[in-house]
Every structure is written in structure tokens, then in C-alpha cells.
Amino acid sequence: MRKFDIQRPKEDLRQTIQAKIDNLNxxxxxxxxxxxxxxxxxxxxxxxxxxxxxxCHLLLGAxxxxxxxxxxxxxxxxxxxxxxxxTKGGGGVNMFCRQHKFTLKIVDVGVDYDLSAVEGVRNxxxxxxxxxxxxEPAMTAEQMDMALATGAELVDECIEEGSxxxxxxxxxxxxxxxxxxxxxxxxxxxxxxxxxxxAGLNSEGIRHKYxxxxxxxxxxxxxxxxDAATEDAIRYFGGFEMVAAIGAMLRGAERKITVxxxxxxxxxCALAAVRLYPSAFDYMVFGHQGDESGHARMLKAMGARPxxxxxxxLGEGTGALCSYAIIESAxxxxxxxxxxxxxxxxxxx
Numbered sequence: 001m002r003k004f005d006i007q008r009p010k011e012d013l014r015q016t017i018q019a020k021i022d023n024l025n026x027x028x029x030x031x032x033x034x035x036x037x038x039x040x041x042x043x044x045x046x047x048x049x050x051x052x053x054x055x056c057h058l059l060l061g062a063x064x065x066x067x068x069x070x071x072x073x074x075x076x077x078x079x080x081x082x083x084x085x086x087t088k089g090g091g092g093v094n095m096f097c098r099q100h101k102f103t104l105k106i107v108d109v110g111v112d113y114d115l116s117a118v119e120g121v122r123n124x125x126x127x128x129x130x131x132x133x134x135x136e137p138a139m140t141a142e143q144m145d146m147a148l149a150t151g152a153e154l155v156d157e158c159i160e161e162g163s164x165x166x167x168x169x170x171x172x173x174x175x176x177x178x179x180x181x182x183x184x185x186x187x188x189x190x191x192x193x194x195x196x197x198x199a200g201l202n203s204e205g206i207r208h209k210y211x212x213x214x215x216x217x218x219x220x221x222x223x224x225x226x227d228a229a230t231e232d233a234i235r236y237f238g239g240f241e242m243v244a245a246i247g248a249m250l251r252g253a254e255r256k257i258t259v260x261x262x263x264x265x266x267x268x269c270a271l272a273a274v275r276l277y278p279s280a281f282d283y284m285v286f287g288h289q290g291d292e293s294g295h296a297r298m299l300k301a302m303g304a305r306p307x308x309x310x311x312x313x314l315g316e317g318t319g320a321l322c323s324y325a326i327i328e329s330a331x332x333x334x335x336x337x338x339x340x341x342x343x344x345x346x347x348x349x
Contacts, residue, residue, distance in 0.1 A: 001141070001231050002148045004250045006279045009043040017042040024337040025345050033307065037285070037330035044258055044283055045164070050331050055324065056158035057102040057167045057317055058248055059086060059093055060151075060241035061121075062110030065132030066216070067174035071209040073200045074173045076129075080113035082171050087120030092314050093169055096321035102167065103158075109150055110172075110240030124150050126240045134216045137223075137236045138178070144235045144243055151247025159255055167260040167287075167324070168248055168269075169317020170241045176292060178237040179268035181213055183294055185233045186275050187301045191217060194294040196264075230275040238272075245269040246276075253280035260327075262320035263290035263312065267298055274302060285327060288312060288319025 021035050022028050029035060041050040061083045067076045085091055086106050089098075097104040107122040108115045112129040115121045126146050130138035139147070158166055180194040195210045216237070224232050234243060246269050252259040253273075261270045261284050274281045281302070289296055289306040290313045299306060307323040 002145050002152070002247070004254045004277060006250065006253045006277045008279045008282050009256070010046060013046060013048070014039075014043065017048055020048050021334060023339045023341075023347070024333065025339055026337070031333060033305075034326070034330045034333050037307075037327060038334040040282075040285065041258060041327070041331060042334065044256060049335055051164070052328060052331055053164050054158075054162040055100065055102045055165045055167065056161070056163045057093065057097050057104050057169060057321065058151075058154050058158075058245075059104060059106050059169045059171060059316060060244050061106070061108050061171040062239045062241035063112040063129030064172060064174040064177065064239050065130045065138060066134060066177050066212065068132055069134055069212045071177050071212050072174040073205060076112060076173050079171055079173050080111050080115060083108065083111060083115060083121055084118055086171075087118060091316060092318045093316035093321070096318055100321055100324045102321065102324075103161070103163075105154065105158075107154065107244075109147060109244045126150070130239055133178070133237050134212060134219065138238055139235055139240065139243070141235060143240070144231075144238075147240045147243035148247035148250070151244035151249070152251035154244075155248045155251040155255065159257065163257065165258040165260065165327070166248065166252055167262070167317050167320050168245045168266055169262055169320070170245060170265050170315055172239050172241045175239050175242060175265050177209065177213055178239060178242060179265045180294065181217060181237045182233060182268045182272055183298045184217070186230060186271055187298065189294070189297065189301075193297070196292045196294060230272065234272050242269050246273045249273040249284070250277055250280055253277070253283040257283065258327075259284050260320040260323070261286045261304075262317045263288055263315060264292035264295040264298070265315060266317070266320070267295060267302075267304070270304070271298060271302055285323070287321070287323035290319060
């Protein structure tokens with residue numbers, strides 16, 4: 001498996017950063033999470049004057065073999081149809097990228113449809129969807145490495161264009177299924193507490209989905225053993241868009257830029273990334289807690305505190321994109337607020 005060299009931010013500047021935040025002309029701690037977020041951004045960038053430059057959003061699309069088992073209310077053709085829709089500016093992700101001035105990169109890493117002639121879709125296809133993990137591993141070891149490398153390559157490209165903050169979203173019908181399994185395996189949480197409605201399953205649909213996933217996990221343990229490693233679970237159940245997202249998160253952390261994490265699926269990818277490289281967590285900003293069953297518990301298990309909880313369950317990275325304004329506010333706070341001395345205000349603490 002591809003290796004990454006991820007180092008935690010150096011601690012040398014922490015006290016200096018904290019002193020600057022504490023001396024802004026406000027009661028100490030009165031800007032709450034903005035102060036914590038400003039500290040994180042300053043630590044990532046190793047400066048008391050953080051900036052946000054050329055934000056990029058990676059929208060990764062792929063299909064899942066397990067969709068054939070009826071675990072999603074949406075059919076697989078919705079994946080390619082939405083990918084084309086995104087090129088026309090008609091998706092939720094397009095709206096938020098325009099609002100917050102993100103460069104949007106729409107990338108086919110494994111859609112089960114030929115999008116090569118569609119202008120606006122980057123063709124980095126690994127295969128036409130993964131295998132059905134009810135019966136066999138979703139991908140080979142070589143395909144997993146390709147997906148990780150694809151995500152890393154996209155991040156390098158963003159950085160070369162001047163980006164120091166990336167957001168990652170997904171488009172892949174049935175990808176709540178591997179997300180639920182990863183959550184269960186990596187956090188030792190009963191599977192039934194991790195399986196939700198996805199795009200809108202009813203109670204009978206959820207029961208069917210749980211049954212399929214339960215049998216898939218049993219097959220995994222038979223083939224891989226009870227002591228299978230994190231990378232085994234990633235390869236066995238993951239989608240190409242999900243593993244590419246892990247590669248992007250890890251490369252972003254390796255290159256010391258801020259990585260914005262979206263809802264349930266991207267949080268599952270972040271969980272997998274952090275299980276592989278715990279230091280990657282320091283570079284992640286969790287944008288949104290969605291309504292999918294188990295998401296709040298997954299975030300808590302990681303010690304992640306999302307900036308927003310708007311009831312969104314669209315995916316595509318939309319929840320994280322909505323949180324960008326808060327990240328901007330944290331940067332403006334630490335850069336633009338006056339301090340007590342300059343404002344000639346008595347410091348009363």
C-alpha cells in the first residue's frame with residue numbers, strides 16, 4: 001500500500017498564537033469555536049497570520065458493486081447522470097462552490113459509464129465500478145494503490161495551482177453501505193447501529209440493507225480473518241471514490257494544508273485515514289454532521305467536532321462547503337481584529 005509521511009504540526013508557535021488570540025480586543029474565549037479553529041489553522045500553516053488561498057473542491061465519482069443488491073433507493077445510473085449534471089452547473093455542489101469561490105474538479109475514478117467524451121469530467125477511471133463485496137473484495141490491492149495515488153495526485157495539482165485548503169465530496173450510489181461497515185469495523189460498533197436510510201430507504205429497505213451488509217462482513221471475516229488490518233477493510237469494502245478521498249486526505253496532511261471533511265461518507269473516509277495515520281487528524285476540519293444514522297457517533301469516536309449540523313444528507317461535499325464561511329471568519333478574526341494595546345482598551349483579565 002502507498003505510504004505517506006505525515007508529521008504533526010510543530011508546537012513551537014502554539015503559545016505565541018494563543019497569546020495573539022487572547023489579546024484580541026474581546027473577552028478571553030468569547031469567540032468560542034472560532035478561536036479554536038483559528039488556532040488549528042495557524043498551527044497547520046505555522047504562522048500567526050493565516051491565509052486561505054485558492055480553495056479547491058474535489059468531487060469524486062464512482063459506482064459500487066453492492067448496489068446490485070438493492071441497498072440503495074437510487075439506481076446506479078444516477079451516479080453518471082449527476083456527474084453530467086455537475087458539468088452543467090446544476091448541482092448543489094455547483095451552487096456552493098460558486099458562492100464560496102471554490103475551484104471545482106469533477107473526477108471520474110470509477111463510474112460505470114463512459115464519461116470520457118463529457119467536457120468538464122476528468123477521466124481518471126480505475127474500473128467501471130467496484131466488485132460486489134457481498135461475494136468478493138471490492139477492489140484488488142493494485143486498484144487500491146491506484147485510487148490512493150489518484151487522490152494524492154489531485155491534491156498535488158491543487159497545491160501547484162496555489163491552494164492551501166481543499167474540500168472533498170463524493171458521488172456514488174450505495175456508498176453509505178461501505179461507510180457503515182467501516183464505522184462498525186474500525187470503531188467496534190454493532191453494525192445495526194451504523195446502518196441508516198442512505199438516500200431514503202424505508203424501514204423494510206433498511207432491514208434488507210442491514211442483512212446484505214451483515215452477510216458481507218461475515219464473508220470478510222471468513223476470507224480475511226478476525227484480525228484483519230485497517231487497509232484490508234478499506235480494500236474489501238471501499239469504493240474507488242472513497243479510497244481516492246483517503247489518498248487526498250493523507251496527501252493534504254502530508255503537504256500540510258487544511259482538509260475539509262464533509263458528511264457521513266467523507267467522515268468514514270477520514271476515519272479510515274486517521275486509523276492509518278493518526279497525525280492526519282490535525283489537518284482536518286469537520287464541516288458538517290448529517291442526519292445519516294451513526295454519523296454523530298462516528299464523529300464522537302474520532303473526537304471530531306463538526307462546525308455545522310443542518311440536517312443535510314446530500315453528499316457531494318455540500319455540508320463542508322457550507323462551513324467555509326466559518327473558516328473564513330476564524331481567519332479574519334485572527335488577522336483583522338485589533339488588540340487591547342492598539343485599541344487603547346483596558347485589558348481586564
